[in-house]
Amino acid sequence: MNNQPIAITGMGIISAIGMNVRENEFSLLNNRHGIKKYSVKNNLIHQEKLVGEILRSDEEFYSELNLNPEKAFTRSTLLGLKAAKEAVQSANLDLNDGLSTGFISATTVGGMDATEKYYFDFLDSDNHKKFIPTQNCGVHAEQIAKKLGIRDYVTTISTACSSAANAIMLGARMIKAGLLDRAIVGGTDSLSAFTINGFSSLMIYSDEHCTPFDDNRKGLNLGEAAAYIVLESEKSAKGKNVLGFLSGYGNANDAFHQTASSDDGEGAYLAIKTALEIAKLKTEEIDYVNAHGTATPNNDLSEGKSLLRVFENVPDFSSTKAFTGHTLAAAGAVEAVFSLLALKNQMVFANLNFQTPMSEFDLIPQTEMKQKKIKTILSNSLGFGGNCSSLIFQIN
Amino acid sequence: MKDICLYGSCCISIQPTFREDYFFDEISEYAENGIKVIDPDYKEFIPALQLRRMGKSMRMAVYASQKAIQNAGNPTIDAVITGTGEGCLRDSEKFVEALWENDGGMLNPTPFIQSTHNMAAATVALALGCKGYNMTYTNNSNSFESAVLDAMLYLNENPGKTILIGGLEEISEQTQKFWDSIGFMNKENPQIPTDLNLNSQGEIVSEGTGFFVASNEQKENCLGKISAVKTAFEVESPQEFILDFLQDNEISPDELDGIILGNNGDSRYDDIYQNLSEFLFQSIPQIVYKNISGEFDSVTSLAVDIVLKIFEHQQIPPILNFNKLEKESYQTILIYNQRRGQNHSLILLRK
Numbered sequence A: 001m002n003n004q005p006i007a008i009t010g011m012g013i014i015s016a017i018g019m020n021v022r023e024n025e026f027s028l029l030n031n032r033h034g035i036k037k038y039s040v041k042n043n044l045i046h047q048e049k050l051v052g053e054i055l056r057s058d059e060e061f062y063s064e065l066n067l068n069p070e071k072a073f074t075r076s077t078l079l080g081l082k083a084a085k086e087a088v089q090s091a092n093l094d095l096n097d098g099l100s101t102g103f104i105s106a107t108t109v110g111g112m113d114a115t116e117k118y119y120f121d122f123l124d125s126d127n128h129k130k131f132i133p134t135q136n137c138g139v140h141a142e143q144i145a146k147k148l149g150i151r152d153y154v155t156t157i158s159t160a161c162s163s164a165a166n167a168i169m170l171g172a173r174m175i176k177a178g179l180l181d182r183a184i185v186g187g188t189d190s191l192s193a194f195t196i197n198g199f200s201s202l203m204i205y206s207d208e209h210c211t212p213f214d215d216n217r218k219g220l221n222l223g224e225a226a227a228y229i230v231l232e233s234e235k236s237a238k239g240k241n242v243l244g245f246l247s248g249y250g251n252a253n254d255a256f257h258q259t260a261s262s263d264d265g266e267g268a269y270l271a272i273k274t275a276l277e278i279a280k281l282k283t284e285e286i287d288y289v290n291a292h293g294t295a296t297p298n299n300d301l302s303e304g305k306s307l308l309r310v311f312e313n314v315p316d317f318s319s320t321k322a323f324t325g326h327t328l329a330a331a332g333a334v335e336a337v338f339s340l341l342a343l344k345n346q347m348v349f350a351n352l353n354f355q356t357p358m359s360e361f362d363l364i365p366q367t368e369m370k371q372k373k374i375k376t377i378l379s380n381s382l383g384f385g386g387n388c389s390s391l392i393f394q395i396n
Numbered sequence B: 001m002k003d004i005c006l007y008g009s010c011c012i013s014i015q016p017t018f019r020e021d022y023f024f025d026e027i028s029e030y031a032e033n034g035i036k037v038i039d040p041d042y043k044e045f046i047p048a049l050q051l052r053r054m055g056k057s058m059r060m061a062v063y064a065s066q067k068a069i070q071n072a073g074n075p076t077i078d079a080v081i082t083g084t085g086e087g088c089l090r091d092s093e094k095f096v097e098a099l100w101e102n103d104g105g106m107l108n109p110t111p112f113i114q115s116t117h118n119m120a121a122a123t124v125a126l127a128l129g130c131k132g133y134n135m136t137y138t139n140n141s142n143s144f145e146s147a148v149l150d151a152m153l154y155l156n157e158n159p160g161k162t163i164l165i166g167g168l169e170e171i172s173e174q175t176q177k178f179w180d181s182i183g184f185m186n187k188e189n190p191q192i193p194t195d196l197n198l199n200s201q202g203e204i205v206s207e208g209t210g211f212f213v214a215s216n217e218q219k220e221n222c223l224g225k226i227s228a229v230k231t232a233f234e235v236e237s238p239q240e241f242i243l244d245f246l247q248d249n250e251i252s253p254d255e256l257d258g259i260i261l262g263n264n265g266d267s268r269y270d271d272i273y274q275n276l277s278e279f280l281f282q283s284i285p286q287i288v289y290k291n292i293s294g295e296f297d298s299v300t301s302l303a304v305d306i307v308l309k310i311f312e313h314q315q316i317p318p319i320l321n322f323n324k325l326e327k328e329s330y331q332t333i334l335i336y337n338q339r340r341g342q343n344h345s346l347i348l349l350r351k
Helices: A021-029 A058-064 A075-090 A112-118 A138-148 A163-176 A193-201 A266-279 A297-310 A328-345 B048-053 B056-071 B089-101 B110-114 B119-128 B140-157 B173-181 B238-248 B267-279 B300-313
Strands: A006-014 A035-037 A050-052 A101-106 A153-157 A182-189 A225-232 A244-253 A288-290 A316-318 A376-383 A387-394 B004-012 B079-083 B134-137 B162-169 B208-215 B224-232 B258-260 B332-339 B342-350
Touching: A006 A021, A006 A075, A006 A163, A006 A182, A006 A328, A021 A328, A058 A075, A075 A101, A075 A138, A075 A182, A075 A225, A101 A138, A101 A163, A101 A328, A112 A193, A112 B089, A138 A153, A138 B140, A153 A163, A153 B134, A153 B140, A153 B224, A163 A182, A163 A225, A163 A244, A163 A328, A163 A376, A163 A387, A163 B140, A182 A328, A193 B089, A193 B110, A225 A328, A244 A266, A244 A328, A244 B134, A266 A297, A266 A376, A266 A387, A288 A328, A297 A376, A328 A376, A328 A387, B004 B056, B004 B140, B004 B300, B056 B119, B056 B162, B056 B208, B079 B119, B079 B140, B089 B110, B089 B173, B119 B134, B119 B162, B134 B140, B140 B162, B140 B208, B140 B224, B140 B300, B140 B332, B140 B342, B162 B300, B208 B300, B224 B238, B224 B300, B238 B267, B238 B332, B238 B342, B258 B300, B267 B332, B300 B332, B300 B342
Parallel strands: A101 A153, A101 A182, A288 A316, A288 A376, B079 B134, B079 B162, B258 B332
Antiparallel strands: A006 A225, A006 A244, A035 A050, A182 A225, A244 A387, A376 A387, B004 B208, B004 B224, B162 B208, B224 B342, B332 B342
């Protein structure tokens, strides 16, 4: 193990607010959110839902990405491939230069969008049988890695809404241990009836635009997205344009309840503490917190409490979920890209839709975009099963 | 990276492997495909009310982890790392079925919650009150291996910690039908124990779990050490993949005291093992296990337990000894696995 900083040399993203990094950046800097009524007619979804949808069909992605229409690629793979390609290109990676490269991806939906659609059709006709093996979450990572030409290491993490943050963390740890020279890390999740109805069944799907950290918040809006960043060792990144450094990371478990976070934010508190220790930073050195902030009553209370426990003076913080929706396994990577864009633009992005401070504490998110000197950003991702992860991004 | 020591283990499979003294003396026979595990008495560790709500993966994981901790002398667990190819499959199916059956009414959220892949690792942590690192890998038949790699990383970063590593898989009827419809499964003559020389097509699918207590401190009660792990989605030559790995670990094929092969009776892919048996490992004991355990994504967790048992007993159970070769002492054993020609993996264990 060594303590070399992990350089970030590339990024790629597709979300409801843009098809690439440039478009996402433009939307964030212009307060343009991407939450609308779901345009896909899906018989399994009975209510009109507000979602962060990527307005491009699977067929359009097949054609754009030059994929064989006979082969099975589910939407999470399509989104992931699009974003991962952008990340590899932006880092100017030469994958045949003899250095070792890993692809570590996160998903929770996997091939569920196809499975739910064809579940009662698989056995009756041969039309969609090719989608049977794509149900397994690992398939998306294998398919994307193969298209990118990455062979040294491929794996998939699925820890609910903290998945991509954990994929980013694993990449950094493998590079530090000398197992890889560089890693393309992130996550992807498409919308599905499974997740939309799932969160509705938990009564935490808002029928309005989500309002993170607001006292009257009614829950989340789901979104679909994929995002990847390129991590490189000092040696591998030499002479390259560095977007920022991943200097800290931590994962901890709430061990409180299957889905609910603890009232005192214990898991998030422990994850943030670990990330700060690894980055060797004091709390006052954090300039901006990109919060998980899903706008569910439970998450925002628990996360807010954790911030109050960690920080004597809570720094500027905002949740960008009102722009993209909650993109589940991709969220940690989407917000890693947003953190790098915040560093680039020296800008705290707005926490949209906030009106009323929560009754439990007087934490007020940054509701307007704010230009300021930003060197260090903390990004949180908290998931089902009490899985809490924090990442720290820095520029020199 | 330094080796990691394994201290306690527990497997649940289609053989009574959860019994502490079990050494493949009694073999359960099956003539079916899609074989469910022999259930231990889950109530030993799980209160009845909780047990009723838990999916199969969750209950298997809680039982096996608690038993492994007990077998290791009840250490405090600092982290939980698991691998599962399919996750909590039955709950996923239940929720999809509910989506189709439902007419816009309210759905029961429990299967949705329990369909999340990390729910077994989370439930284990919840049962232990473990607030440390918690991770779940889900990468087809390289899921358990990914967990092992992370475990090695974690223990090298955090010396002195004690963790749980687990692999787990549950089967589910509808998904089995899907797999059957695309030729994955053995239709003709599924038999456990399987005659691996029968030349039949398709896998005999089963389920199971293996949990291990690990630390990088070497103590007297260490059952065996994981020395290295390597995975690859696709390889040009399995032989080269293995030779490169052995070279990296400074050991030759002949210096191994045994090779665990993943033959499962599916003649379409058993050729891969056949070539290795004939050319690379002809002079050392070849050990199989899927003839009595069936096939599933994280089945190599059972193989690791078999190696620990061979280390303990210093003999290979006859039903697992494929080429009938024996050694006087078993100190170093390699596990090689692949599934349907993909996701190749190697785990090197030393006593």
